[in-house]
Amino acid sequence: MSQIVVEKKVLNENQKIALELREKFRAHKILVINIVSSPGSGKTTLLEQTLERMDKSKRVALLTGDLQTENDARRLAQWGFPVKQIITGGTCHLDAKMIERHLADWPLENIDVLIIENVGNLVCPTGYDLGEHFKIVMLSVTEGEDKPLKYPSIFVKSELMILSKVDLLPYVPFDAEVAKSNARMVHPGIEIIETSNKGDGMEQWMKWLEEKLAAVKSGELISI
Amino acid sequence: MHELSIVSSVLDQLDELKKQHEGAVFSKVGLRVGELAGVDVDCLRFGFEAVVKDTHWERLALEIEQVPRRQRCPACSEEFRAENWATTCPKCGETETVVVAGQELEIAYVEVEE
């Protein structure tokens, strides 16, 4: 019996494509974010509100992942920004190849911000780099406070946690402080914004996007 | 599903490796999986068996080394095991410590029959 030392990362193929994507995003100074949550946490809702408030001179484009349907793209298209649905046909995450394929006929030089809504799943998207600057994890108050402890990987990898549906806090047995401290336990320094479809937190969220975009445009923010 | 795609990724890489080691029979592959890698190890084992069945990898064994999460303190350089997600530096109390191990998802080695 002999042994060959391999020492190679497993998701190689994905990482290769993600690197190429990242290179393109950098060349065109595009801010790219990848939003991950369980199904129904409110990703599409947040994006609808974002587009509604977005300065129309900002060139935002969206890719939204779903197992089967085109519903989210339809919901998002009404704001006039380009949207494409990625139907994964059962695969529980987006991978870099899917992003590459769906971007192929888009003029990258005309995009400032690319927002990717991942497939509703807290586990699988974690391991797939899409060439983004930031992963953002969303947790709604109708889920458990212990989600950060149960699914730590995505919280560790996310720059920002969006605590969504805070309008429901008076009606659900959810302790926001416990949820936030759990998130900070697994990822010290994670940023947290509390939002709802009633407009809570939107100003802060829009400012976050604005600042990250400015940093990408000035060359201050480069992802590796 | 996710675990299945990891298994196919691993087998693709082994197919490549096999080209560089002509005639060698791979009997075991060793994977290193960090606790932050977002991989369910039981699922991975199960998926592995399902995927290799009735293929040329049917006799390939799988060994998984699980890597615990370790943090490093930027203030005092202490490195420690982050048990139960406790990431505060046990030596100096610094709260903003950095992950140094536990995110691995790697093929460590393959064993070859002589």
Ligand SMILES: Nc1nc2c(ncn2[C@@H]2O[C@H](COP(=O)(O)OP(=O)(O)O)[C@@H](O)[C@H]2O)c(=O)[nH]1
């Ligand atoms: N009360 C309340 N409901 C919300 C909020 N955000 C989303 N929802 C509802 O939650 C459900 C799932 O939202 P959706 O945006 O489709 O979630 P996604 O699967 O993460 O994209 C929908 O019925 C929304 O109307 C919120 O802030 N407050």
Ligand SMILES: [Mg+2]
């Ligand atoms: Mg959605």
Ligand SMILES: [Zn+2]
């Ligand atoms: Zn310390």
